[in-house]
Amino acid sequence: MAKVLIIGAGGVGRVVAHKCAQVPEVFSEIMLASRTKSKCDSIAQSIKNRTIQTAQVDAENVPELVALIKSFKPELLINVALPYQDLFIMDACLETGVNYLDTANYEPKDEAKFEYSWQWAYHDKFKEKGLTAILGCGFDPGQSQIYTAYLAKHYFDEIHYLDIVDCNGGDHGKAFATNFNPEINIREITQNGKYWKDGAWVETKPHEIMRRLTYPNIGVRDSYLMYHEELESLVKNFPTLKQARFWMTFGQEYLTHLRVIQNIGMASIEPILYKGVEIVPLQFLKETLPNPDSLGENYSGETSIGCRIKGIKNGKEKTAYIWNNCSHQAAYDETGAQGVSYTTGVPAMVGALMFLTGKWQGPGVFNVEEFNPDPFMDVIGKYGLPWEVKEDIDLEL
Ligand SMILES: NC(=O)c1ccc[n+]([C@@H]2O[C@H](COP(=O)([O-])OP(=O)(O)OC[C@H]3O[C@@H](n4cnc5c(N)ncnc54)[C@H](OP(=O)(O)O)[C@@H]3O)[C@@H](O)[C@H]2O)c1
Numbered sequence: 001m002a003k004v005l006i007i008g009a010g011g012v013g014r015v016v017a018h019k020c021a022q023v024p025e026v027f028s029e030i031m032l033a034s035r036t037k038s039k040c041d042s043i044a045q046s047i048k049n050r051t052i053q054t055a056q057v058d059a060e061n062v063p064e065l066v067a068l069i070k071s072f073k074p075e076l077l078i079n080v081a082l083p084y085q086d087l088f089i090m091d092a093c094l095e096t097g098v099n100y101l102d103t104a105n106y107e108p109k110d111e112a113k114f115e116y117s118w119q120w121a122y123h124d125k126f127k128e129k130g131l132t133a134i135l136g137c138g139f140d141p142g143q144s145q146i147y148t149a150y151l152a153k154h155y156f157d158e159i160h161y162l163d164i165v166d167c168n169g170g171d172h173g174k175a176f177a178t179n180f181n182p183e184i185n186i187r188e189i190t191q192n193g194k195y196w197k198d199g200a201w202v203e204t205k206p207h208e209i210m211r212r213l214t215y216p217n218i219g220v221r222d223s224y225l226m227y228h229e230e231l232e233s234l235v236k237n238f239p240t241l242k243q244a245r246f247w248m249t250f251g252q253e254y255l256t257h258l259r260v261i262q263n264i265g266m267a268s269i270e271p272i273l274y275k276g277v278e279i280v281p282l283q284f285l286k287e288t289l290p291n292p293d294s295l296g297e298n299y300s301g302e303t304s305i306g307c308r309i310k311g312i313k314n315g316k317e318k319t320a321y322i323w324n325n326c327s328h329q330a331a332y333d334e335t336g337a338q339g340v341s342y343t344t345g346v347p348a349m350v351g352a353l354m355f356l357t358g359k360w361q362g363p364g365v366f367n368v369e370e371f372n373p374d375p376f377m378d379v380i381g382k383y384g385l386p387w388e389v390k391e392d393i394d395l396e397l
Contacts, residue, residue, distance in 0.1 A: 001025070002029075002074075004027050004030055005077045007033050007077065007080065008034055008079065008080035008081030009034035009040045010039075010292070011293050012080040012103065012180070012337075012341050013290050013345075014293070014337045015335050015337050015345025016330075016348050016349055017032050018046075018047055018337075019383065020352070023353065024050065026353050028212070031052065031053040031055060032044060033146050034062075037054055046336050055068055055077070059358065060084070060085055061088070062091050065092035066095050066096055066292055069093070070096055074098055075395050076356060077098050077101070078102075078348055078352055079100065079102040080345070082104075082181060083107040083114065083184060084106075086104075087118060087119070088301070089102075090122055090133060097130050097354060098362050100132070101137055101147065102299070103138030105229045106119050112187040115235060116135065119133070121192045132363060132364070132366070133364070134360065134366055135366065139305055140164060140246075141228070141229050141230035142347045142348070142368055144166075144307055145369035146347075146369065146377065147387070148238065148309065150322070151307065151320050151322055151389070155313065156311040156320070157311050157312055157313050159241060159315065160243070160311045161242060161243045161397075162243070162245070163308040163395065164247065164308075165213055165223060165247045165323075166246070167215040168249060168339075169217075169301045169304060170218040171301050172328075174295070175257070176289070176379035177290040177295055183283055186261070189226065189230075191226075192394075193225045197377060209225040211223050211247065211397060212395065213249075214396060215323075216323060218304050220348075225245055226298065231325075234292055234369060240311070245397075266284075267282055268270040268280075268281045268282060288371050289366070293341075295339055299329065301328060303326045304325045305343065306321060307321070308320075308395040308397060318391070319391070319393075320391045323353065323388060324385045326384075327339065329394060346383055347376075350383055360375075360376075361370075371389050
């Protein structure tokens, strides 16, 4: 029985609130706080049979966060606001003695770049206070690392080649929309690609490397090599990896829109003066694009995210593919959010459950693959994201 404070009332916050509410024996009291309280209230109203508290908070204001945490006294804070707020929220957790979990690593607003160094630097501070911080517990980052740890533990003696494959085979009927916060999403996918090869990072131009990969129940999709944050922790925690890559599917229509957005300067994060007011083009663009929250109602199709691994078992080369497929419509019917928010929010709730039931603990800052994957894998299907494994198949990579 524990109190949990969720920060961020977007698509992911909606799913985390719904899923925590479904497990009252663990999450006995829930508070959802965000910049716009009316969004928290609307999510709270959509949760049947359970009352959750709501509050307004600016998560970039540490004293405000501290006051809220002191008044509610949670055991764990689940941060599903934006990556910009991670360090402010971690500071507030340290000041109030509260454990922490998030789904995306810290990014400074003025630099489109993600890396764990800023949050790993908090390890000793959390350790000294006897607190736990769990980083990146969504799907990718998150479940992708837990999948890797699970296969490494049960299917291989050593893992050598890892490909994380992320396909959204869904159709929301809009000409161009992003599936989570447009600003964060466009910053991520317009970066240079990067992958791990023989002990060093190899950089590529954005979308320079493409493979046509087959996804279960979806079919063949153009999949582009991208840099993704969990690669950084995975190559550190699995030093036997000779190669680690991340692939995401994009349609031609999507890429054409993206190219135009970049070419006309709308993806820029450099402030410009517009009629005497300083604006950031990408932040302005976010306001004109469909709100990811609004995509759910008519979203058809599925997401399919998994890990394709090659390594050795009993002296022989071996392959395995582990994945989950998630239906946008089923996610919407259950929580009012589309599949991308759902596949992020469910692992966040289950990670919180792992911590609060004593299965994942320890003082310090941890990436999810550092914990025992078994108790997570035992229950994640029951909470909405069942998984499958195929062994000794052609990985196409
Ligand atoms: N690991 C994964 O697989 C994965 C996948 C997708 C997303 N994510 C991460 O999940 C997080 C949430 O994504 P989302 O799609 O739900 O985004 P979203 O819909 O934009 O929601 C973000 C929420 O945070 C709130 N917020 C922003 N700044 C705030 C501040 N200073 N103080 C308090 N609240 C603030 C926003 O408030 P307003 O409503 O007032 O704008 C909004 O409600 C992001 O960090 C994203 O990177 C992770």
